[in-house]
Amino acid sequence: MPDKNTIESLIEKALDARTFSYSPYSEYQVGAALLAGDGTVYMGCNIENAAYSPTNCAERTAFFKAVSEGKIEFRAIAIVGGAKGKEITKYAYPCGVCRQVMMEFCRPDDFYIIVAKSATEYDVKTLEELLPDGFGAANL
Numbered sequence: 001m002p003d004k005n006t007i008e009s010l011i012e013k014a015l016d017a018r019t020f021s022y023s024p025y026s027e028y029q030v031g032a033a034l035l036a037g038d039g040t041v042y043m044g045c046n047i048e049n050a051a052y053s054p055t056n057c058a059e060r061t062a063f064f065k066a067v068s069e070g071k072i073e074f075r076a077i078a079i080v081g082g083a084k085g086k087e088i089t090k091y092a093y094p095c096g097v098c099r100q101v102m103m104e105f106c107r108p109d110d111f112y113i114i115v116a117k118s119a120t121e122y123d124v125k126t127l128e129e130l131l132p133d134g135f136g137a138a139n140l
Contacts, residue, residue, distance in 0.1 A: 001112055001124060002035070002076050010035060010078035011116045017043035017058065018080055024048060030081035030092055032058035034066055037073030042066040046081075059098040063105065072105055076112040078122075091115035091123055099131045108134055 002010070010033040018031025023046055030046040044062030048055045056064075059079060066074070081092030093115055094102070102111060108128035116122035127134070 002114075006035070006076070007078070007114055007122065007124065008119045010041065010076060010114060011080065011119045011122060013041055013043055014058075014078040014080045014116065015119075017045050017062075019045075021045040021058070021084075022047045023084065025050065025052075027084040028081060029084050030058040030079065032062045032080075033078045034059075034062035034074060035076045036066055036071040037075060038071070040066070040071065042069075042071070057095060057098050059094050060101050063101050067105070074102075074106050074111060076114060077102070078114040078116060080116050088117045091117065093130065099127070099134070102127050103131060103134045103136045108136075 013033035014031040018029045021029035023029050025048050032044045034042045042062045042065045044058045046058045079092050080088055082088035106127055109126055111127040112124055114122055114124050
């Protein structure tokens with residue numbers, strides 16, 4: 001598990017990424033900060049679309065940015081989300097599609113998902129805890 005300083009730093013970056021959210025329809029802003037195996041951090045935000053289906057979650061934005069730059073090993077991701085202009089009061093866990101993307105690139109027992117309300121109020125779980133018996137390359 002990442003140490004406290006790493007967790008808090010990732011949360012701060014996720015909070016920063018949240019400010020770039022393009023969410024004119026839901027006004028629900030999400031930010032993510034993904035820690036690659038080499039220590040590089042990739043930020044992502046949710047990007048909505050009027051047709052809804054093309055909408056992309058913050059987590060997938062961060063993963064796709066990292067993979068497009070050649071990274072395929074990851075250690076942790078911090079996620080924050082809440083209504084625009086309001087204090088974050090609940091944890092924003094990743095959706096099923098994002099969990100499946102994580103399953104493609106991460107070891108379920110050694111990848112940490114940090115959901116936070118602030119840099120000091122957060123919960124940490126492994127991908128395995130959030131996607132038990134997940135389907136991945138090992139199943140093929």
